[in-house]
Each structure stands twice: as C-alpha cells, then as structure tokens.
Amino acid sequence: MDAASKSGQPMWNGHNDSGEDHAGAPRRAGEKPRDLDDVRLALVQWFETRVPGSAPALLELRFGEAGRDALGFAVQVPHYLAQAVYPPAALALLGSVTTSTGLDLPDAELREAADRTNEAIEQQVEESAEVAELVRALEQQYDTAAESQQAAVDAAAGLLADGEAMPTADELAAQFERFLAENQDRTDPPDH
Numbered sequence: 001m002d003a004a005s006k007s008g009q010p011m012w013n014g015h016n017d018s019g020e021d022h023a024g025a026p027r028r029a030g031e032k033p034r035d036l037d038d039v040r041l042a043l044v045q046w047f048e049t050r051v052p053g054s055a056p057a058l059l060e061l062r063f064g065e066a067g068r069d070a071l072g073f074a075v076q077v078p079h080y081l082a083q084a085v086y087p088p089a090a091l092a093l094l095g096s097v098t099t100s101t102g103l104d105l106p107d108a109e110l111r112e113a114a115d116r117t118n119e120a121i122e123q124q125v126e127e128s129a130e131v132a133e134l135v136r137a138l139e140q141q142y143d144t145a146a147e148s149q150q151a152a153v154d155a156a157a158g159l160l161a162d163g164e165a166m167p168t169a170d171e172l173a174a175q176f177e178r179f180l181a182e183n184q185d186r187t188d189p190p191d192h
Helices: 036-047 055-065 086-101 110-128 129-157 167-182
Strands: none
Touching: 086 110, 110 129
16 A cells, blocks of 8 residues: 555545656646546545445335335354255245245245255255354354353443442433533543
C-alpha cells in the first residue's frame, strides 16, 4: 500500500488532499479527473460504502421498504458436513416456516431423506475410529463455543438486578442527557 492511501485521506485518482499523488509528485490545485475512469474511481471512493451483506438481507430490506412483512431463517449444519447434501437442515428450516406461518407444508419425503442421511452418517462414524474421534472433537469444540457464548449472555443478564427490565433506548437517552446537564460546567473529573 502506498503512503497516500495509508494516510486515510480521500483520494482523487490516486491523489489525496495534500496535493500529492500516490508517487509523491505534487499536483496542481484544482486538477480535474482526466477521463471517465477517473470520475468513476472518485465517485466510488467518495460515495460508495461496501458492507458485508446477503441476498436474504437485501430481500428483507426491500420487503420492508414496500411495507411487507419478512422473516429470515437460518439453520445450523455441522461444519464438517457443510459441503454435503444435508436434508436434516432443510427439514429444520421447513419446520420453522410452518411454525411461523401456520402453513401445513408436506415434509414426508424430506423427513425420509433426513433419516437416511443421519443413518449414513452414523454408519460412517461407527465404521471408523478415526472419523468417530474427529466428529467427537469437532462437536466438543462446538459445544465449548456455545457454552462460552451462553455464559457471556448470562453474564450480561446478570448486570441487571433481579426483576429489573432492560432500559429502553429513550430511557437511556434521558439518563445520558441528565448526566450531561448535571456535569456540563464541571472541570474536574467526576468522583467514581
């Protein structure tokens, strides 16, 4: 990465606001982009923000903008099976859709496929001590991560007194405004 782009300064065709291009050569004040590619690059750098996203998130956004309700579902697949066909995940997803919508969707064939898949996985694990040990280790790793996440949630919940509700955004804002008003003219740090 060159010095100009590391500076964090907005760049115009490799030029930053300091008047230097990426090679350090000075540019003339008011220099304009030389061609359409320069303009495109400048617009991307100045106006485009890229964030991680997904097609389902975009659909939820667009449905919301159109005044439609939208639900998103996710299912967990063991990461050691992520590249395989895994009907139990589809069955769990279908179950979530039927529970949320009240629709009565047929699942008999999918349930049979999930049973066959689970049986095949169990057979492979039983036939190989190495595979069995690997699966046990991966599942233990997952369980440990899930437990630590739950412990973090429990710890955060423990910050509230018994029976105390989480304050709303408006309550937090009002409390913050009171704090600022009370401490507006202070020059010494508040007591801890």
